[in-house]
Amino acid sequence: MEKLNEKKGNGIALLPFLIFVFVYLISGIILQAQGVKMAFYQFPAPVAAGxxxxxxxxxxxxxxxxxxxIFIKGCGDDNIIIMCIIYLLAGAFSTVSNAMGGVESAVNLGLTLIPAKFITVGIFIIAAFISISTGTSVGTILAIGPIAVQLVEKAGLNLPLVLGALVGGAMFGDNLSIISDTTIAATRTQGVSMKDKFRVNIGFALPAALVTILLLFMFGKPITVPESQEYVFNIVxxxxxxxVLxxxxxxxNVFVVLTGGIIISGVIGFSYGSFKGLEFVQQIYSGFTGMFDIFLLSLLTGGLANMVSNGGGLDWLLHKINKKIKGKKSAQLGISALVSLTDAATANNTVSIIVSGQLSKEISRTHDVDPRKTASLLDTFSCIMQGLIPYGAQLLIAGSFTNGSVSPVQIVPYVWYCFILAVFAILSIVTPFGNGYLRRNS
Structure with a gap:
């Protein structure tokens, strides 16, 4: 039988996939030029896939x-269905725990524990915890952003620096959280467990976070220390x-983890009067519907990918890419570049992973790259790019809290974590650094 990397395939079969990305990209560029807010998020991705x-x-x-x-078999692939169910449970957990006051308590707990003189470092750490707990960088920025801006005004801090710390912390958690849609997509497309992906990922993400904290500690000191405030929280x-963490x-098992998290949040919500009657199950359903876009997109792209693959499109692209790849290291760099460019085109880190996941799996299989490492690189570099593109949701939302005084472009140079993470991730590709878990469990 012909080896995978010897199949020349059919480049024409790849055209529908390129049309999907092209429609998504061009619509965003046109709307951006017209001054439409959140331009890259106005044209629904599932319609572009359609x-x-x-x-x-x-x-x-x-x-x-x-x-x-062929299309339905792609939609009904085991990994696609599992991924979609996890999306629903993750959405339900995030919505229920937020509705019972979990996010507010977690933010206020962090603000209480971290001294006011370390507020810039504190914003990064609090954002990292909220994001890794809730699985959403956008939700984290929405929750902490208004508080961060108020603290900046009182402390005489550099506003772009603090917002950069906020975005960086949010991307740290988005990258590592087991209930993040990026983690779900990365692990399911590569067929690895979330636990393994987390342990590989943290090998270079944690050092990057520690370096960021050190830099923020050195350069993020306030001119005047804000007066201590009393923040109300409930540790329960x-x-x-x-x-969940x-x-x-x-x-x-992730299904047990998320179901358990939903039940615990529900019990706490009822105990403290956050839910009454049917409100708990309504919040669960609200969480389900909140994941509709990514749920539908995963199904459609699964079917589209199977049609493209059946026509020889992925074989053709893999054949071309393999000519440029010389071994494991260049394969990993290629995967990282692929998902980064896709994210730059779509302004959505989850979409970029779904789009490039199957091809990355074939590249890693052909060049003997550990799928756990592939999953971590897909998630990491999609989050790096997403945290640095000024037209991405994270930076657009962060800039919106300043009433126009700071643009997303001005925040980009201060998202230090994403730059540092890129350096450490590349080091983990070209050197043994950060690969301890893989060496111990190969």
Missing amino acids: IGIIFSFILTKGSLDEKFD KVIPYIF IAAIAGI
Whole structure:
């Protein structure tokens, strides 16, 4: 049988996938030029995928029934279905725990514990904890951003620096959280456990975070120390986040972890009067519906990818890429560049992982790259790029809190964590640094 990297495939079959990305990119550029807010998020990604699917049906050979069969098999792939169910549970946990006051308590607990003179470092650490607990960088920035701006005004701090620390901390958690949609997409496309991906990822993400904290400690000191304030929190309401984090790292099945987190949040919510009657189940359903876009996109791109692969599109692209790849290191660099460029085009780190996941899996399989490392690189470099593009949701939202006084472009140079993470991630590719877990468990 012909080896995978010897198949020349059919480049025309790749066209529907390129149309999907092109429509998504061009719509964002046009809307951005027209001054539309959050321009890259106005054209729904599932609709762009639908346009690509239509072209795929036109180009794929065979009867209409045969084409539908190929498409549906891609949508119903085991990894796609598992990924979608995890999305639903993650959305439910995040919504329920937030509704019972978990995010507010976690933020206020952090502000209480961290001295006012270390407020810049504190913003980074609090954002990292909230994001890794809730799995959402955007939600973290929305929760902490207004507080951060107020503290900056009182302390005479550099506003872009503090917002850069906020975005950096949010991306740290987004990258590592087991309930983040980026982690779910990266692990399912590569067929690895979240526990293993976390342990590989933290080998270079934690050193990057520590260096960032050191730099923020040195250069983020306030001119005047803000007066101490009393922040109201309830430590009990933080328990669901701690449970989910510890249970996931311990390797407990992710379905059990998330279901347990939802139940614990519900019990706490009822105990403190946050939920009454059917409000708990309504919040669960709200969490489900909040994940509809990414749920639908995963199904559609699964079907699209199967049609493109069946037509020889992925084989053609893999054949071209393999000519440039000389070994494991260049394969990992290629995967990192692929997901980074895709994120720059789509302004969505989860979409970029879903789009490039199958091809990255084939590259890593061909060049004997550990799939756990591939998953961590996909998640890491998508988050790095997402934290640095000024038209991404994270920087757009951070800049919106300043009423126009600071633009997203001005914040980019201060997202130190993303720059430092890129350096440490590349080091983990070209040197043994940060690969201790893989060496011990190869």
